[in-house]
Amino acid sequence: MALADEVMDVFADGGALSQAADQFRVRDGQTQMALAIAHTVAEGGQLVVEAGTGVGKTFSYLVPALLSGERVLLSTATKALQDQLFGRDVPRLLEALNLPLRTALLKGRGSYLCLHRMAQARHDAGGERGMAHALAKVERWALTTRTGDLAELPGLDERSPVIPLVTSTRDNCLGQQCPQFKACHVNLARREALAADVVVINHHLFFADLAVRESGMAELLPSVRVVIFDEAHQLNETGVQFLGLQLGTGQVLDFARDLLAAGLQQARGLTDWQDVAGKLEHAARELRMVAGKGWPGAKLRWNGAAPEGIGATQWQGGLDTLRRAAEDAAVALDTVSELSPDFVRLAERAGLLVERAGLLTEPCPPDAVRWVDIGTQLRLVQSPLDIADAVRKRVLKADRPAPSPQEQGDESRSRAWIFTSATLGDDPQLRWFTEPCGLDEAQVLRVASPFDYAQQAALYVPRQFPRPADAGHPDAVAALAAKGVLRLGGRTLVLTTTLRALRSIGDGLRDRLRAAGSDVDVLVQGEWPKRVLMERFRAGADAGATGCVLVASASFWEGFDAPGDVLQLVVIDKLPFPPPGDPLVEARTRRLESQGRSGFGDYSIPEAAVALKQGAGRLIRRESDRGVLVVCDTRLVSMGYGRRLLAALPPMRRLAAEADFEQALDDLTQPPG
Template sequence: MVESVFSVDGVLARADPYYQPREGQLAMAQAVAHAMGAGEVLVAEAGTGVGKTYAYLVPALLSGERVLLSTATKALQDQLFSRDIPRLVQALEVPVRVALLKGRSSYLCLHRLGMARHAVGEGSPQQIRVLAKIEEWSRSTRSGDLSELTGLDDRSPVIPWVTSTRENCLGSHCPNAKDCHVNQARRQAMAADLVVVNHHLFFADMAVRESGVAELLPSVRVVVFDEAHQLSDAGLQFLGIQLSTGQFVEFARDSLYAGLAHARGYADWPQLAAGLEGAVLRWRHAAGDGLASSGKRGWAQGAPDGVFAPDWEAAMAAVLQACGLLVQALDAYHDIAPDITRLAERGTSLLARLERFGQPCPQGSVRWLDVGGGLRLVESPLDIADAMRTRFLPQPQESVDDDGWPATREGLGRAWIFTSATLGHDAELSWFVKRCGLEGARILRVPSPFDYAAQAAMYVPEDFPSPSDPRHGSAVAALVANAAMSLGGRTLVLTTTLRAIAVIAQVLRQQLAQLGSSLEVLAQGEWPKLRLMERFRAGAGPQGGCILVASASFWEGFDVPGDALQLVVIDKLPFPPPGDPLVEARTLQIEQSGGSAFKEYALAEAALALKQGAGRLIRHESDRGVLVVCDSRLVRMGYGKRLIAALPPMRRLSGAEEFHAALEDLASVTRTSTTDQTFL
């Protein structure tokens, strides 16, 4: 059945005149269908252009099973739910009920919206306008999904006012429980055949075992993880423990509001709330000069590195005492209103987590302090392997069929499909498999159908300053300025640190101004991410050319097919950041077991990240472009061969002359294409 769908005269070909059968896509679809039928674990790496989305969706829709589909981001959730799945359902003509389920922070909370109306005077004029826009939209929305609200910045401080968290949700005691958008989304998910969630929601619900996915999972026999390379990072956030000064401040303010609203005169709520906020402020000061420089501080002993232990411990004790007093007051009047009851439970949970951070870190975990606008305390396992083995994955099958596949048997276990374009650099995909506890899984690697040797080239400037040289950022900017002027923009600069964004963007703007160029420089952090993406994709149009300098999430999941992106510049080899507590703990674990931390961990991480960054360049059969890696270690050091082997097989440019010739070739083709379109 699956084979016929992907054939030259199959369902997909009849539904889309531009459809072309791809051998790799069919191979993956067959493997996915077999895994679903056999109840096995499949890890499938599918290169860019394979069409992995349809390769797992078609078998899922035809399987007749209830399927849970987890993606890396809410944006990909929306794309699957609103575009890809409806198209396939229509083409396949299958009676499938599909539901979209996100975390609480994605849905409007009617109860907290009502509370925000009374507290609106505390906000700025801009925040008040945003709140008014949300309130107007709330009267017409059916889903309550905030992504419907055009122009709402996902970084807006108003969002926490009108959404709930696990800590502040009133549950069945909420006066708006019947009309709750979260509850409605969960009911729809419970009745659906295919439910689209994201990795964060999957693990968050696994950790608390009290919401929709935790109820859905036991009745779902097929689970698919798309963009599975992000699974480990998402899981670590929820398998560990986190606590922040902001949570205590929000708890104090919510308690003050609820106390005055429901139990005025029963306790001195202003004094209790002020006492907790004051203790939190002293706690922040106990971190010393950490607030002046953001970053992570290791925490092996009683206090984080660089923090005076007696002051730290005294500050934590003061917060414990102040929070305890507020919890006692709330608990004494918990039967007055649901808000008071939930706040007492929330405060008790905060106290328990704070007391845990006063104890030694458990073996097998790592602890650190994250310093930013406040303090965030984190305790995390080193990976998610044990949780996946013990809490999810079925036991290995004992028998196999004639083709070597695990044999189907009565009482079949759940099928698990893990897929992404980047899961490893070796045949066993060990980078992903070991970290997620998937030893023994069926491994499938499907190469990209793109002709990288013809479509792309790579250039490594060998006379470049060392990555540790202070002149490196300026040198990157100079190279980008000249190259982007040749192309009329169309350039993405990927940096390994957020600090490098500011340096490169500043120098780049200065150099372009000196050269008289009108190219626009976009820098991550200056605009919302979605706006940056939209502007960059439109860069080749009437708005003029542009250059985007970005880091972090732009290394993956940023799709710019066509001429809008022709040059990707990577500033340095993306090795794991030195000094990161999790990196150090993993390094120590490998070395203590007799392994090589550099080869087994640092080099593997760099290979995957480099592959992801390079993957931004070619997204379609007709795309052409150049990748520049401004780090001569890639060609000077012995390990560079392993990193290059992880990249698509692009042709190599041996010097500056070949690089500029390749740019001119791209520019001439683009100009010709634009001229041809003018006369169509």
């Protein structure tokens, strides 16, 4: 039976999918997407699918991929989505389809316990009580875990300072020289991935390997014939993080600390380790001082010999001092390299620092952009403008998958590449996604959401509202959100475009709810781990529980799922245009304008449209959900480009006046009729 026919049977009413999915019903869009993917899997090539919320895209790509009998690589945006695919979705489908396939989960090395570093961590933890307690918890868990995946350790805060002590990085991993190499959890995960039929990874891991060939993907990818990227809208921004060049003063300080510890423990007296480490620390701190104070989080353009506002002589001198300190460290380490594998790895790290410092004293390549991130430490960045060239040359042009014994002699079966997300652009050809990702030859499919947005949701843009740049704008957003929170008893998500607005709106909400005598809990991103915030928010809708409003930015614009009555009001403070002063944004805009195109129309508006769709997508997650979306930015209805942004949003009914908004909120407190 042809793959398309098998897929049709699975998605038919009463088919195998009804056993795997709760409340399954036939959706034309889901079946259409699955059949398109089945065709690409059978024939090879590239397929880009934008699948609106509610289509059921996960099963749309999993069913044809699993039924194909091919080796499959699944990549998604976050480790949490990885865990969901590997732990829930794939096993349910394999059981329903009665397929005896072997699966594996592969993450980056920072997700796994390093047994060697854990053994050293007791010394590094010192006498700090909280750190010692957290380390003891990790040590007890280490005795029972098979995978070493830290996500399995209950109650471990992802921000815990113990995590860097018990995990390895590419810089400090000892590789085959490690005394725990045979028992290494990272190597175990890689071996299982190489033996599996279906491997679940994440985009960060994929591009990290593309950049440095370090994660084991170099062995895995040639044996895979079907590659699927879910949440593909994040591919370009993820990729440029890894395909560029970075040098941080914090990285230098970490190296100096590791060098000093290894030298004093294993080669005391053979070199003046204090002096070598001291020169590195001094060079890093001097370079940080050259950059000045700056606003934390600011980015300095770096178009010439030095970043803006910094003297070229001082800057180049600081980089040269850093390079020489790293060279001296490399020489010192070379004299003791035979004593321990730690010194061999440290010498490699010193060489990398020398190389990067040297490259950053040279002019920036024309197809890249440089800047400096200002914080407690400095981060020097050289980034490509997009991943198109890397994808064309190093991904799509990769060797064909090795043929199975049945396929010997058949050279026509090219690899199948599937890219899918709920938001991939605002034009029919999805150029916002395909152009920067180098997918010039991809077929494009757009599948609309099955939700009845006109009945389920309403959009309100307040006409009388401060302009986004006005000082009173955050307070006005807090006042509007408070009105909704008081009517709904919580059930509200406020999405902000900046961290400054996040804090202002959070404080304003607390003040207003306190003044109104409300016990609704105001949750603000950054005050608790993301996982804790999400769990508390969802619990706020339980009977008898205190309601919640969550004020969040950045990662909460997507990947936050609160279906049902848990979330009924989403408030967006401003249109999410890319920051105009960002060096990468400026460089992309200049490139478009050099091609005779509009930086605003061809870059800024599509970027805002995709982000706006992502934020709005938090509201309606099921056919039974109801809610109101508020965009506190009058430009959406007053500016010409607003029509394009409105067209990118789901077709919600429009609320014209404040009274309509209040009535819509009141309606949400009543049972659906």
